[in-house]
Ligand SMILES: *[C@@H]1O[C@H](CO)[C@@H](O)[C@H](O)[C@H]1NC(C)=O
Protein backbone atom coordinates (compact mmCIF):
# COMPACT_ATOMS: atom_id res chain seq x y z
CA UNK A 594 0.00 0.00 0.00
CA UNK A 595 1.54 3.26 -1.05
CA UNK A 596 0.35 6.59 0.19
CA UNK A 597 1.34 9.42 -2.08
CA UNK A 598 2.94 11.97 0.12
CA UNK A 599 2.67 15.48 -1.02
CA UNK A 600 1.57 18.79 0.38
CA UNK A 601 -2.06 17.82 0.10
CA UNK A 602 -1.70 14.57 2.16
CA UNK A 603 -3.43 15.24 5.45
CA UNK A 604 -1.04 14.94 8.35
CA UNK A 605 -1.71 12.13 10.76
CA UNK A 606 -0.67 13.20 14.21
CA UNK A 607 1.69 10.42 15.41
CA UNK A 608 3.14 10.66 18.89
CA UNK A 609 6.46 9.27 20.08
CA UNK A 610 8.62 9.25 23.20
CA UNK A 611 9.08 12.46 25.16
CA UNK A 612 12.85 12.08 25.19
CA UNK A 613 15.82 9.85 24.41
CA UNK A 614 15.65 6.29 25.74
CA UNK A 615 18.37 4.84 27.93
CA UNK A 616 18.83 1.09 27.83
CA UNK A 617 21.01 -1.42 29.60
CA UNK A 618 22.76 -4.00 27.52
CA UNK A 619 20.68 -7.13 27.08
CA UNK A 620 17.50 -5.45 28.32
CA UNK A 621 14.33 -4.78 26.36
CA UNK A 622 13.07 -1.35 25.35
CA UNK A 623 9.69 0.02 24.30
CA UNK A 624 9.80 2.66 21.56
CA UNK A 625 6.45 4.49 21.76
CA UNK A 626 4.51 5.35 18.63
CA UNK A 627 0.75 5.99 18.74
CA UNK A 628 -2.18 7.92 17.37
CA UNK A 629 -5.05 9.28 19.46
CA UNK A 630 -7.82 7.96 17.22
CA UNK A 631 -7.62 4.30 16.13
CA UNK A 632 -7.20 3.57 12.43
CA UNK A 633 -9.08 0.77 10.59
CA UNK A 634 -6.65 -2.17 10.37
CA UNK A 635 -7.35 -2.94 6.73
CA UNK A 636 -6.04 0.42 5.58
CA UNK A 637 -3.16 0.61 8.04
CA UNK A 638 0.51 0.30 7.28
CA UNK A 639 3.12 0.92 9.97
CA UNK A 640 6.81 0.87 9.28
CA UNK A 641 9.66 1.05 11.78
CA UNK A 642 13.05 1.87 10.26
CA UNK A 643 16.41 2.97 11.53
CA UNK A 644 16.75 6.56 10.34
CA UNK A 645 20.49 6.34 9.78
CA UNK A 646 20.70 3.19 7.68
CA UNK A 647 17.06 2.97 6.56
CA UNK A 648 17.16 -0.66 7.72
CA UNK A 649 13.65 -2.02 8.03
CA UNK A 650 13.07 -3.08 11.62
CA UNK A 651 9.41 -4.08 11.54
CA UNK A 652 6.41 -3.73 9.30
CA UNK A 653 2.66 -3.98 9.81
CA UNK A 654 0.92 -4.55 6.50
CA UNK A 655 -2.27 -6.30 5.38
CA UNK A 656 -3.15 -6.91 9.00
CA UNK A 657 0.12 -8.77 9.72
CA UNK A 658 3.43 -8.16 11.48
CA UNK A 659 6.53 -8.68 9.32
CA UNK A 660 10.23 -8.23 9.87
CA UNK A 661 12.87 -9.92 7.77
CA UNK A 662 16.13 -8.18 8.63
CA UNK A 663 18.41 -10.74 10.37
CA UNK A 664 19.68 -7.98 12.66
CA UNK A 665 16.23 -7.66 14.22
CA UNK A 666 14.71 -11.08 13.57
CA UNK A 667 12.85 -12.35 16.66
CA UNK A 668 13.91 -9.24 18.58
CA UNK A 669 11.41 -6.66 17.32
CA UNK A 670 7.65 -6.89 17.88
CA UNK A 671 4.44 -4.91 17.95
CA UNK A 672 1.95 -5.35 20.75
CA UNK A 673 -0.52 -7.15 18.48
CA UNK A 674 -3.58 -6.42 20.61
CA UNK A 675 -2.69 -2.75 20.87
CA UNK A 676 -2.51 -2.02 17.13
CA UNK A 677 -6.28 -1.73 16.74
CA UNK A 678 -6.21 0.86 19.54
CA UNK A 679 -3.75 3.00 17.60
CA UNK A 680 -0.71 1.87 19.63
CA UNK A 681 2.12 0.93 17.25
CA UNK A 682 4.91 0.90 19.86
CA UNK A 683 7.93 -1.23 19.04
CA UNK A 684 9.23 -3.70 21.61
CA UNK A 685 12.91 -4.48 21.06
CA UNK A 686 14.56 -7.21 23.15
CA UNK A 687 18.20 -8.22 23.81
CA UNK A 688 19.46 -4.73 23.09
CA UNK A 689 23.09 -4.44 21.97
CA UNK A 690 25.34 -1.36 21.62
CA UNK A 691 24.73 -1.53 17.86
CA UNK A 692 21.05 -0.78 18.50
CA UNK A 693 21.82 2.76 19.66
CA UNK A 694 20.48 5.28 17.16
CA UNK A 695 17.32 6.89 15.82
CA UNK A 696 14.24 4.93 14.80
CA UNK A 697 11.39 6.27 12.71
CA UNK A 698 7.83 5.05 12.99
CA UNK A 699 5.82 5.87 9.85
CA UNK A 700 2.07 5.41 9.83
CA UNK A 701 0.11 5.30 6.57
CA UNK A 702 -3.59 4.99 5.97
CA UNK A 703 -5.37 5.24 2.63
CA UNK A 704 -5.58 8.98 3.01
CA UNK A 705 -3.23 10.07 5.74
CA UNK A 706 0.42 9.89 6.72
CA UNK A 707 2.45 10.79 9.76
CA UNK A 708 5.63 9.80 11.57
CA UNK A 709 7.59 10.14 14.77
CA UNK A 710 11.11 9.25 15.89
CA UNK A 711 12.59 7.55 18.93
CA UNK A 712 16.21 7.73 19.99
CA UNK A 713 18.00 4.91 21.79
CA UNK A 714 20.76 6.97 23.23
CA UNK A 715 22.99 4.73 25.21
CA UNK A 716 23.54 1.04 25.54
CA UNK A 717 25.95 -0.05 28.20
CA UNK A 718 28.87 -2.16 27.08
CA UNK A 719 30.10 -5.39 28.52
CA UNK A 720 32.90 -4.66 30.96
CA UNK A 721 34.80 -7.43 32.68
CA UNK A 722 37.44 -6.72 35.29
CA UNK A 723 39.85 -8.61 37.48
CA UNK A 724 42.47 -7.87 40.08
CA UNK A 725 44.80 -5.00 39.11
CA UNK A 726 47.87 -6.78 40.43
CA UNK A 727 49.43 -10.19 40.09
CA UNK A 728 48.38 -12.80 42.64
CA UNK A 729 51.10 -14.68 44.51
CA UNK A 730 50.71 -18.14 45.96
CA UNK A 731 52.92 -20.83 47.38
CA UNK A 732 53.01 -24.37 46.10
CA UNK A 733 50.15 -26.27 47.72
CA UNK A 734 48.09 -23.14 48.47
CA UNK A 735 44.60 -22.38 47.19
CA UNK A 736 44.26 -19.14 45.30
CA UNK A 737 41.46 -16.91 43.93
CA UNK A 738 41.78 -15.21 40.55
CA UNK A 739 39.33 -12.34 40.07
CA UNK A 740 36.87 -11.96 37.20
CA UNK A 741 33.73 -9.82 37.52
CA UNK A 742 31.22 -8.44 35.07
CA UNK A 743 30.86 -4.72 35.88
CA UNK A 744 28.03 -3.99 33.45
CA UNK A 745 24.46 -4.43 34.61
CA UNK A 746 24.00 -7.47 32.48
CA UNK A 747 21.44 -9.90 33.87
CA UNK A 748 23.13 -13.21 34.80
CA UNK A 749 20.85 -15.23 32.54
CA UNK A 750 22.39 -13.38 29.59
CA UNK A 751 25.81 -14.88 30.31
CA UNK A 752 26.00 -17.60 27.75
CA UNK A 753 29.50 -18.76 28.42
CA UNK A 754 32.48 -17.99 30.62
CA UNK A 755 35.84 -19.60 29.99
CA UNK A 756 39.00 -19.54 32.06
CA UNK A 757 42.07 -20.30 29.96
CA UNK A 758 45.69 -20.57 30.96
CA UNK A 759 47.99 -18.95 28.42
CA UNK A 760 51.15 -20.97 28.10
CA UNK A 761 54.65 -19.83 27.23
CA UNK A 762 54.01 -21.19 23.74
CA UNK A 763 50.97 -18.79 23.66
CA UNK A 764 48.76 -21.82 23.43
CA UNK A 765 45.65 -21.88 25.57
CA UNK A 766 44.70 -24.59 28.00
CA UNK A 767 41.13 -24.75 29.25
CA UNK A 768 41.07 -24.37 33.01
CA UNK A 769 37.30 -24.16 33.51
CA UNK A 770 34.16 -23.83 31.41
CA UNK A 771 30.85 -22.29 32.51
CA UNK A 772 28.04 -22.68 30.00
CA UNK A 773 24.23 -22.94 30.13
CA UNK A 774 24.31 -21.97 33.81
CA UNK A 775 26.60 -24.84 34.75
CA UNK A 776 30.29 -25.46 35.24
CA UNK A 777 31.62 -28.35 33.22
CA UNK A 778 34.64 -29.62 35.19
CA UNK A 779 35.09 -32.61 32.86
CA UNK A 780 36.07 -30.34 30.00
CA UNK A 781 38.97 -28.87 31.97
CA UNK A 782 42.49 -29.81 30.87
CA UNK A 783 43.74 -32.78 32.89
CA UNK A 784 46.25 -30.53 34.67
CA UNK A 785 43.32 -28.65 36.25
CA UNK A 786 40.91 -31.53 36.79
CA UNK A 787 39.43 -31.32 40.27
CA UNK A 788 41.45 -28.20 41.10
CA UNK A 789 39.43 -25.41 39.48
CA UNK A 790 36.01 -24.10 40.47
CA UNK A 791 33.85 -20.97 40.55
CA UNK A 792 32.08 -19.59 43.62
CA UNK A 793 28.47 -20.75 43.07
CA UNK A 794 27.01 -18.14 45.42
CA UNK A 795 28.77 -15.35 43.50
CA UNK A 796 27.75 -16.25 39.96
CA UNK A 797 24.39 -14.43 40.07
CA UNK A 798 26.31 -11.25 40.95
CA UNK A 799 28.33 -11.64 37.77
CA UNK A 800 31.38 -12.73 39.77
CA UNK A 801 33.15 -15.51 37.91
CA UNK A 802 36.29 -15.52 40.04
CA UNK A 803 38.25 -18.74 39.84
CA UNK A 804 39.30 -20.84 42.81
CA UNK A 805 42.45 -22.79 41.98
CA UNK A 806 43.37 -25.38 44.58
CA UNK A 807 46.66 -27.00 45.46
CA UNK A 808 48.78 -24.64 43.36
CA UNK A 809 51.71 -26.22 41.48
CA UNK A 810 54.89 -24.58 40.22
CA UNK A 811 53.81 -25.00 36.61
CA UNK A 812 50.54 -23.12 37.32
CA UNK A 813 52.35 -19.79 37.19
CA UNK A 814 51.39 -17.57 34.28
CA UNK A 815 48.45 -15.67 32.78
CA UNK A 816 44.83 -16.74 33.17
CA UNK A 817 42.27 -15.24 30.80
CA UNK A 818 38.64 -15.03 31.88
CA UNK A 819 36.44 -14.53 28.83
CA UNK A 820 32.76 -13.67 29.25
CA UNK A 821 30.30 -14.16 26.39
CA UNK A 822 26.74 -12.93 26.06
CA UNK A 823 24.75 -13.66 22.90
CA UNK A 824 26.20 -10.59 21.17
CA UNK A 825 29.25 -9.51 23.07
CA UNK A 826 32.38 -10.80 24.67
CA UNK A 827 34.95 -9.28 26.98
CA UNK A 828 37.91 -10.58 28.92
CA UNK A 829 40.31 -9.92 31.76
CA UNK A 830 43.66 -11.46 32.56
CA UNK A 831 44.94 -12.51 35.97
CA UNK A 832 48.62 -13.19 36.54
CA UNK A 833 49.55 -15.92 38.98
CA UNK A 834 53.00 -15.97 40.54
CA UNK A 835 54.03 -19.15 42.29
CA UNK A 836 56.62 -18.93 45.03
CA UNK A 837 58.81 -21.76 46.29
CA UNK A 838 57.80 -24.35 48.81
CA UNK A 839 60.50 -23.48 51.35
CA UNK A 840 58.43 -21.24 53.54
CA UNK A 841 55.54 -23.60 53.35
CA UNK A 842 57.71 -26.19 55.18
CA UNK A 843 58.75 -23.65 57.75
CA UNK A 844 55.12 -22.79 58.28
CA UNK A 845 54.38 -26.47 58.84
CA UNK A 846 57.10 -26.70 61.46
CA UNK A 847 55.85 -23.54 63.16
CA UNK A 848 52.34 -24.94 63.26
CA UNK A 849 53.66 -28.22 64.72
CA UNK A 850 55.61 -26.40 67.42
CA UNK A 851 52.58 -24.29 68.25
CA UNK A 852 50.32 -27.35 68.49
CA UNK A 853 52.84 -29.19 70.66
CA UNK A 854 53.19 -26.21 73.01
CA UNK A 855 49.44 -25.86 73.24
CA UNK A 856 49.08 -29.57 74.02
CA UNK A 857 51.70 -29.40 76.79
CA UNK A 858 50.00 -26.33 78.26
CA UNK A 859 46.59 -28.00 78.24
CA UNK A 860 48.00 -31.13 79.89
CA UNK A 861 49.75 -29.02 82.51
CA UNK A 862 46.61 -27.05 83.31
CA UNK A 863 44.55 -30.22 83.45
CA UNK A 864 46.98 -31.88 85.90
CA UNK A 865 46.99 -28.77 88.07
CA UNK A 866 43.21 -28.71 88.14
CA UNK A 867 42.95 -32.36 89.15
CA UNK A 868 45.64 -31.89 91.80
CA UNK A 869 43.79 -28.86 93.07
CA UNK A 870 40.54 -30.76 93.35
CA UNK A 871 42.13 -33.67 95.19
CA UNK A 872 43.70 -31.20 97.58
CA UNK A 873 40.32 -29.58 98.19
CA UNK A 874 38.61 -32.92 98.83
CA UNK A 875 41.32 -33.92 101.30
CA UNK A 876 40.90 -30.59 103.04
CA UNK A 877 37.15 -30.60 103.34
CA UNK A 878 36.34 -34.29 103.66
CA UNK A 879 37.33 -34.56 107.36
CA UNK A 880 35.35 -31.48 108.23
CA UNK A 881 32.29 -32.88 106.55
CA UNK A 882 32.76 -36.15 108.42
CA UNK A 883 33.09 -34.29 111.68
CA UNK A 884 29.93 -32.32 111.01
CA UNK A 885 28.07 -35.52 110.31
CA UNK A 886 29.32 -37.05 113.52
CA UNK A 887 28.30 -33.95 115.42
CA UNK A 888 24.80 -34.20 113.97
CA UNK A 889 24.51 -37.83 114.99
CA UNK A 890 25.58 -36.95 118.52
C1 LIG B 1 1.12 0.54 24.08
O1 LIG B 1 1.11 -0.80 24.56
C2 LIG B 1 2.11 -1.12 25.48
C3 LIG B 1 1.99 -2.59 25.84
O2 LIG B 1 0.74 -2.90 26.35
C4 LIG B 1 2.00 -0.23 26.69
O3 LIG B 1 3.04 -0.49 27.60
C5 LIG B 1 2.06 1.22 26.27
O4 LIG B 1 1.86 2.06 27.38
C6 LIG B 1 0.98 1.50 25.23
N1 LIG B 1 1.10 2.89 24.78
C7 LIG B 1 0.04 3.70 24.74
C8 LIG B 1 0.31 5.06 24.28
O5 LIG B 1 -1.05 3.33 25.07
Ligand SMILES: *[C@@H]1O[C@H](CO)[C@@H](O)[C@H](O)[C@H]1NC(C)=O
Nearest residue numbers: 737739741792795800801802
Ligand atom coordinates in the same frame (compact mmCIF):
# COMPACT_ATOMS: atom_id res chain seq x y z
C1 LIG C 1 34.07 -12.57 43.96
O1 LIG C 1 33.99 -13.64 44.85
C2 LIG C 1 35.18 -13.92 45.55
C3 LIG C 1 34.95 -15.14 46.43
O2 LIG C 1 33.88 -15.00 47.30
C4 LIG C 1 35.58 -12.71 46.38
O3 LIG C 1 36.82 -12.97 47.02
C5 LIG C 1 35.71 -11.51 45.48
O4 LIG C 1 35.96 -10.35 46.25
C6 LIG C 1 34.44 -11.30 44.69
N1 LIG C 1 34.65 -10.22 43.75
C7 LIG C 1 33.80 -9.19 43.66
C8 LIG C 1 34.16 -8.15 42.67
O5 LIG C 1 32.81 -9.10 44.36
Ligand SMILES: *[C@@H]1O[C@H](CO)[C@@H](O)[C@H](O)[C@H]1NC(C)=O
Nearest residue numbers: 757817819826827828829830
Ligand atom coordinates in the same frame (compact mmCIF):
# COMPACT_ATOMS: atom_id res chain seq x y z
C1 LIG D 1 40.51 -9.69 25.21
O1 LIG D 1 40.01 -8.38 25.01
C2 LIG D 1 40.85 -7.55 24.24
C3 LIG D 1 40.20 -6.17 24.19
O2 LIG D 1 39.97 -5.70 25.48
C4 LIG D 1 41.01 -8.13 22.85
O3 LIG D 1 41.90 -7.32 22.10
C5 LIG D 1 41.58 -9.54 22.95
O4 LIG D 1 41.61 -10.12 21.68
C6 LIG D 1 40.71 -10.38 23.87
N1 LIG D 1 41.36 -11.65 24.09
C7 LIG D 1 40.79 -12.80 23.77
C8 LIG D 1 41.54 -14.02 24.13
O5 LIG D 1 39.70 -12.84 23.25
